[in-house]
Amino acid sequence: MRSVTVVAAAAIVAMLAAIPLFDSPYLTTHFTRILIYMIFAMSLDLLVGYCGLVSLGHAAFFGIAAYTTAVLSAKAGMANILIGLPLSMLAAAIGALIIGLLTLRTAGIYFIMATLAFAQMLHFLVNDSDFFGGSDGILLLTGFRATIGNIVLLDLGNAATRFYIVLVATVATFVGLALVARSPFGRILQGIKSNEQRMRALGYPVARYKLACFVIGGTLAGLAGHLYVTLTSLADPSILDWLHSAQVLMMVIIGGLGTLIGPAVGAFLLIELIDQSAELTEHWKLIVGVVVISVTLFARGGLVGLALALRTRMFGLRASA
Amino acid sequence: MNDKRVLMETQALSKNFGSLAAVKDVSIQVFEGEIHAIIGPNGAGKTTFLNLLSGELPASNGVLHFDGRDVTGWSPDRLARAGMGRSFQHSSVFEDLSVRENVRLGAQTQFPKSFGLFRPAERYADVGARVAAVFGEVTLDSSVAARAGEISHGEQRQLEIAMLLAISPKLMLLDEPTSGMSRNETLELIGILRRISTKHTLVLVEHDMDVVFQLADRITVLVNGSVLASGPPASVRADSAVRTAYLGTE
């Protein structure tokens, strides 16, 4: 990883860490949400940006984890994130394994549609079922804590505590994915994205790697989903809707595909864009729609791509891999 | 007559696309260590045949044996792992990755323990050593940071050979390796192929007759998907059917 990226990432983390110090519950909660979407967007970048798997159903794993958390809390009184978090990530991983096995048999648009369809299946499953709270979803009345035995280590009812937990999770996700990207495994994913036929001709069992990538990405989306419920205390069918999957895909492209830090920044940008546009006009969807189209058509490398192009212009350096 | 082992053999291998028979009942043998050329007019089914051998296309009929095993119906990656390497008519390289990374991905396959999740790929010394060795055998320069999509056509052809060297297959299937190359590049490649052939078996599809007669130990002539003749260059040259159908009409 270039030292510029490391410095930039460290600076961003430092700035973020200062947010609870402003003692504004709104600000802290707002940025907690942004961090959660950073995890969600980075997890999708592994699939789309590194391996070339365009999934329109990534919200499925976010939703599986969210609903697992909500159900465990509402029906079994499970409020301990030390147990709830691993369990919901495991549920997301299993979901990703099953859906991956079924969808990765297909390619191209069939794959896009298959992933979308499975997420829609889950959407209707929870929407039409009383157990999952129907169209209203599951609203939680108790908060979340980290407890070992009787000792409460952390109380997520406290906005600052919650923020720092999520910040740690976000940084850990970023570092973990960055390591994976540079690892032999990550290089294989990039090879698959670049030329799948050639990877096969070299002897790589491509299907296995795609599945592994899909499951890792799905598990991390589950991490985001679990944290989301600890923040909002609500799991409702809209988080499984294909429009939600499309939204996180937009975050990836706006930030810059395949750069990890790009999608994280993209999450921030899109959420801010939506929030600011919504304050400007109730028809904010128009603004977001125009932005997405423009970025895709004219600035496909996203923000990171623009930044790199700017750097090349300014310093005359050749932008190399 | 040679007592060399048969490395690869097809029996009545056929491929139909609907009612079009692209490859008809092809039975040939490839001996270990030889350079075997497949020639024929355009549309003779040579590339289709190669695709059948490397698993890119499933055969409609017939049997494929490789290295003593029946490998009919095996997928391309399984065949590659069993020791078959392939270059394509239109260079199939990783265009957005660097030249070095192209070869490194090939080299990595030889070191299964290197498929780690957290250590940087560059730190695996054995893979790096192999990459260096491969670049020693071709004239391509690994230090140039160019992406494979940006280098010249001839260099891309060389890169494909380099990737094959990296995976060191027992059998190399090369589809028109010299196509689009200049005279000099072709001579260079012939030299490289001759060197490679001391340790690998080569099957070449070629149009350039000079290349064929300089390199080939045995030649198979395909016309309209069927084998017209198969044997040492001298006997193929003398075969009257071949002369009429192919060489004679030039």
Place this chain on the structure above:
Amino acid sequence: MQLSTFLIQLLNSLQYGMLLFLIASGLTLTFGVMGIINLAHGAFFMIGAYLAFQFTRFWGWPLPAAYAGAVLAVVVLGACVERTVLAPLANRDHLDQVLVTYGLILIFDELAVIGWGKDVQPAEIPALLRGSIHLTDMVVYPVYRLVLAGVGLLCAVGLYLVVAKTRLGMIVRAGSFDRSMVRALGIDVAPIFSLVFGLGAALAALAGVLAAPILSVSPGMGDKIIIIAFVVVVIGGIGSIKGAFVGALLVGLFDSFGKILFPTVSSLIIYALMAAVLVWRPRGLFGKTA
């Protein structure tokens, strides 16, 4: 199940299936011939419905004029969109197409809200076609739904004739199979693309116009139905009109009978159907296999 119930569900399947076919045919043609995934295809459906509603309810146009006007307007809109935003997408990868057409969905949905508000607009069945008729002693079925099914079938036959018997259809079939080859043969594809796209938009608008009284008119109606249309296309095989027809009927059948036989999971059933088809045929029932 009683015979009368069975017959009614069969007719429901046919009617819903034909509606889906009208939308799915345009979708599959756009992708098969032009190579573009158009998520915003549902917008034509929605705008067709809204315009027909506008023309009849607020401007008092006679029905035929309103319907024709709505379809025509959507075709013009489609042509504009195709020339400006979609044509550059033809050479881009699927991700770009998904994102741009998703952006279009956002824009169109919001334009509908600006034009008519967020509420569901009730559209009425035209006076001429109200009521039901007796098909048998026991079976009574709404006339309007029969008409819808009939129109859909007519369009299906018409499309089949065009694709199978005309020169344009031949180019469409060839283009579906190998797009670059058609270009290489020197056939100017741009006007053909526009024609195909316009035809698809027209059919979707027609579906919207016809479906309005049954489904009611709201800004999200395009989003909901486009997913089902995509399911139809994937089941049938991309680029295949025959596939769209068979897929649409299958989806109609599973949906209608599913609602009766398995009401708790009825919404899931068509997705399960798609999953099953993909496991058996990863490229749909009639999609090209190579």
